[in-house]
Amino acid sequence: MSVTTTTEYVEDVSPGSGALPPRAWYASSDAPSLSLNGTWRFRLSDTADAEDDSFAAPGYDAGGWPEVSVPGHWVLQGHGSPIYTNHLYPFPVDPPRVPTENPTGDHLRVFDLPDGWPADGGAVLRFDGVESCARVWLNGTDLGEFKGSRLPHEFAVGHLLEPAGNVLAVRVHQWSAGSYLEDQDQWWLPGIFRDVTLLHRPAGCVLDFFVHASYDHTTGAGTLRVDSDTDGRVSVPELGIDVPTGEPVTVPVQPWSAETPRLYEGVLATEGERVPLRIGFRTVELSDGLIKVNGTAVLFKGVNRHEWHPERGRALDLATMREDVLLMKRHNINAVRTSHYPPHPAFLDLCDEFGLWVIDECDLETHGFTEQGWRDNPVDDDRWTPALLDRAARMVERDKNHPSVVMWSLGNEAGTGRGLTAMAEWIRDRDASRLLHYEGDADCRDTDVYSRMYASHAEVERIGRGLDGGPRRRRELPLILCEYAHAMGNGPGGLADYQRLFRSYDRLQGGFVWEWIDHGIAHPGLGYAYGGDFGEELHDGNFVCDGLLFPDRRPSPGLIEYKKVIEPVTLTGDGRAGTVRITNGYDFADLSELAFSWSYEVEGEPVQEGTLSVPALAPGESAEVKLPAVPAGAPAGEALWTVRARLAAGTAWAPAGHVVAWGQVPVTERRVPSVAATARPVPGDGMITLGPATFDARTGAVRTIGGVPVTELRLDVWRATTDNDDGAAWQSDPRYGPLWRKLGLHRMRHRLDAVAAGEDALTVRTRVAPAARETGLATVYRWTSDGDRLRLTVSTAPDGDWTVPLPRLGIRFGLRAADRVRWYGGGPGEAYPDTRAAALTGRWEAAVDDLQTPYVRPQENGARIDVRWAELGGLRIEGDPAFFLTARRWTTEQLDAAAHRTDLVPGDTVWVNLDHGQHGIGSQSCGPAPLPRYHLRAQPAKFSFVFSAIDSVSPTTL
Numbered sequence: 001m002s003v004t005t006t007t008e009y010v011e012d013v014s015p016g017s018g019a020l021p022p023r024a025w026y027a028s029s030d031a032p033s034l035s036l037n038g039t040w041r042f043r044l045s046d047t048a049d050a051e052d053d054s055f056a057a058p059g060y061d062a063g064g065w066p067e068v069s070v071p072g073h074w075v076l077q078g079h080g081s082p083i084y085t086n087h088l089y090p091f092p093v094d095p096p097r098v099p100t101e102n103p104t105g106d107h108l109r110v111f112d113l114p115d116g117w118p119a120d121g122g123a124v125l126r127f128d129g130v131e132s133c134a135r136v137w138l139n140g141t142d143l144g145e146f147k148g149s150r151l152p153h154e155f156a157v158g159h160l161l162e163p164a165g166n167v168l169a170v171r172v173h174q175w176s177a178g179s180y181l182e183d184q185d186q187w188w189l190p191g192i193f194r195d196v197t198l199l200h201r202p203a204g205c206v207l208d209f210f211v212h213a214s215y216d217h218t219t220g221a222g223t224l225r226v227d228s229d230t231d232g233r234v235s236v237p238e239l240g241i242d243v244p245t246g247e248p249v250t251v252p253v254q255p256w257s258a259e260t261p262r263l264y265e266g267v268l269a270t271e272g273e274r275v276p277l278r279i280g281f282r283t284v285e286l287s288d289g290l291i292k293v294n295g296t297a298v299l300f301k302g303v304n305r306h307e308w309h310p311e312r313g314r315a316l317d318l319a320t321m322r323e324d325v326l327l328m329k330r331h332n333i334n335a336v337r338t339s340h341y342p343p344h345p346a347f348l349d350l351c352d353e354f355g356l357w358v359i360d361e362c363d364l365e366t367h368g369f370t371e372q373g374w375r376d377n378p379v380d381d382d383r384w385t386p387a388l389l390d391r392a393a394r395m396v397e398r399d400k401n402h403p404s405v406v407m408w409s410l411g412n413e414a415g416t417g418r419g420l421t422a423m424a425e426w427i428r429d430r431d432a433s434r435l436l437h438y439e440g441d442a443d444c445r446d447t448d449v450y451s452r453m454y455a456s457h458a459e460v461e462r463i464g465r466g467l468d469g470g471p472r473r474r475r476e477l478p479l480i481l482c483e484y485a486h487a488m489g490n491g492p493g494g495l496a497d498y499q500r501l502f503r504s505y506d507r508l509q510g511g512f513v514w515e516w517i518d519h520g521i522a523h524p525g526l527g528y529a530y531g532g533d534f535g536e537e538l539h540d541g542n543f544v545c546d547g548l549l550f551p552d553r554r555p556s557p558g559l560i561e562y563k564k565v566i567e568p569v570t571l572t573g574d575g576r577a578g579t580v581r582i583t584n585g586y587d588f589a590d591l592s593e594l595a596f597s598w599s600y601e602v603e604g605e606p607v608q609e610g611t612l613s614v615p616a617l618a619p620g621e622s623a624e625v626k627l628p629a630v631p632a633g634a635p636a637g638e639a640l641w642t643v644r645a646r647l648a649a650g651t652a653w654a655p656a657g658h659v660v661a662w663g664q665v666p667v668t669e670r671r672v673p674s675v676a677a678t679a680r681p682v683p684g685d686g687m688i689t690l691g692p693a694t695f696d697a698r699t700g701a702v703r704t705i706g707g708v709p710v711t712e713l714r715l716d717v718w719r720a721t722t723d724n725d726d727g728a729a730w731q732s733d734p735r736y737g738p739l740w741r742k743l744g745l746h747r748m749r750h751r752l753d754a755v756a757a758g759e760d761a762l763t764v765r766t767r768v769a770p771a772a773r774e775t776g777l778a779t780v781y782r783w784t785s786d787g788d789r790l791r792l793t794v795s796t797a798p799d800g801d802w803t804v805p806l807p808r809l810g811i812r813f814g815l816r817a818a819d820r821v822r823w824y825g826g827g828p829g830e831a832y833p834d835t836r837a838a839a840l841t842g843r844w845e846a847a848v849d850d851l852q853t854p855y856v857r858p859q860e861n862g863a864r865i866d867v868r869w870a871e872l873g874g875l876r877i878e879g880d881p882a883f884f885l886t887a888r889r890w891t892t893e894q895l896d897a898a899a900h901r902t903d904l905v906p907g908d909t910v911w912v913n914l915d916h917g918q919h920g921i922g923s924q925s926c927g928p929a930p931l932p933r934y935h936l937r938a939q940p941a942k943f944s945f946v947f948s949a950i951d952s953v954s955p956t957t958l
């Protein structure tokens, strides 16, 4: 072998040399294979050519090198650090050149062939993913080098293999020309992060093959044709199919859809190999301006999925991929965009099996060129076109046999250019059976679907109505939101409003929430780390934590909300008529797999429960179903029906009884608490006593209620701003978080104007206002009592020129001890005005600690909505009207100041907020602000709370 330090290939725009042409990926066949995953020797250098390649020669002693796990990223295994940038390249933009400081990891693995490895035939070495550029040697022979991090590369190695002591050497460079094409919004994580496998290739083996399995919904017949580079036979015993490759056969079949993922087991047998096939018959087309599968328009209820694991980064194991799919199915999600690169190939097997529509996206993003007005963008420079075509081919060839893949996407945020058109042309020529997507193609010249990101509700509605104008081709196409509802921190708000639009206009075929999971990195000192936590020179902070799942895959409230908003059955009703209207919102399935039940509840307590018989409605059909008679002898009080649709039997993705959809039908309204003002304020000893409470006579501040000490009760308008409150710097609409701070709402002062103990009330007048501003809130606290119970009525009126909404409006106070909270109202999770679809009215109980939503960057969270009454810390609180309840062991100011979960240290006071209003959440961390109807306007308001000591009032008294 030649000893060389040449690394010119690193900055070469070509995709590489030496690798075999791309072909279909499959997990198993009857040919032997050997996984080379496991522990490898590893050496890190600072530059691409710091070391010569003598390590690749047999006999090299790497015994002193540390070890790393493959698949893995070395920066997550103690060597160097990860870097997070959204779209900025973390190196000078001078394509295709990369910095001299180019972390380079030499990987070494010695392996023996297993017993029985056939002596004849060939072998290929397959790399499923290496970031960003690798050069490979086997037994000292240079096999070549490649780029295209999330795409497979194979090398022919049969002639080089020895029975024992094979030396596989891989040099991986963090930066390469390929990095310019991989500027996705995620951590930069070099390494061999997907499987490495040695595959025996017997003589006469299967090379590439293409399963064409279409479905004609007018006849119910499926047509199968398997094209194969090696002739052979295709059999599908269940369908009685046994035909030569290349020959079409048409038989009656059950079609594949995401809702009914019917797969048929088959075999492709050539002279040398048998490859199992899983065939799903389905036809994807654009017809009548709509995306149709098997003749039916589909509605995407999707998510954008980056691959993520908080310890292993993008090196996902099968169990994690499976967990993602199960979580999606259990939360009513029916579609995935593989943002922004083809996923581990096994993920697509799971999508076929469990049923998810997939937009498979190519490993391409050049977003950083936006900084220079897209000058020098590789996708508009012919020198790069071969690399782009290589990427397109590696994706399509690898994934073409998956029924779940219904669209190819050229990439993300890569501007526009000839290279993209070349990719589109190549893809169409190779696979006419799927549609093409690329959001950056605003005119839809190369694409089959009009795709937008973060469009406002108003714009989506305009497009739905066909009032959006634009080029003709685009006007004839359906819309999908390839990204919307930015799930960063608390939120996203406004999901239900989008879904209403999607349901109302055929042209709107749904969307994909950004994004599936927070990319927080497990960190001993910080909980989860995000951008900047590794000392990066440039970074984008916690913009990398914007998922519906927390990094540990626990669902965030956003996912619970999304599940409710996209539920496939809607249940609405008329309590007085005693009916419930049930609508089947599936595109393909009837309701025969669901069992319906009802529960009649008074004041949140179930009085009686039963089952509801519902016809097996076809997709789109509705029925009015009579509810039973109101149970005889039901107690008086606020009553409602809760109707649930559950899986009647277990499925592959959830057990029997899993709730798919629910609805609540009010019957009688709530009675608001009334307290006769019969008690008199009694002064004495610097204190005033009123009913069960004592007050400071000088300040009018409440001290105890029923013996329970209460501290610092006063008006509160501040919340620890959410990522959506703060908004993204580029937003042109007002960003309320910064405006609130500018106005000083986080440092309100309370001026005491008067304390008056009257005949039947204690009245405290104040003005609440920040330094340096004329704006304030004239605020009056009026306390009355019937002897047992204490009523506080807060009246507040804005004063001065208020142009912004308020973050919140209510009172806050401290309790010395409170562990468990019981409440009647919305639950079990948090809810805000525009994230409240999943709040189920009922009785709930939780520990104070469990009321907190652990956003990776702490911020306002945990409010329970529509609370009629709550009990905590020895107090019962009833609201008139119902209120938002928040309780936490730190103050809002501490929450506001925290950057990581570990900054929040419980104190010995529980801070309780009872809010009359909260500002909406919206999605402004990347998308639109809350809709105006969710703004909490500064306007005169009046609201009351009734306090009592729990022991002094029987729980049935309201």
Ligand code: IPT
Pocket: 086, 184, 185, 340, 412, 413, 453, 454, 483, 486, 514, 543, 546, 926
């Ligand atoms: C959009 C990107 O496509 C996506 O990768 C991610 O960065 C998302 O934003 C924000 O989290 S681009 C957007 C700035 C329009």
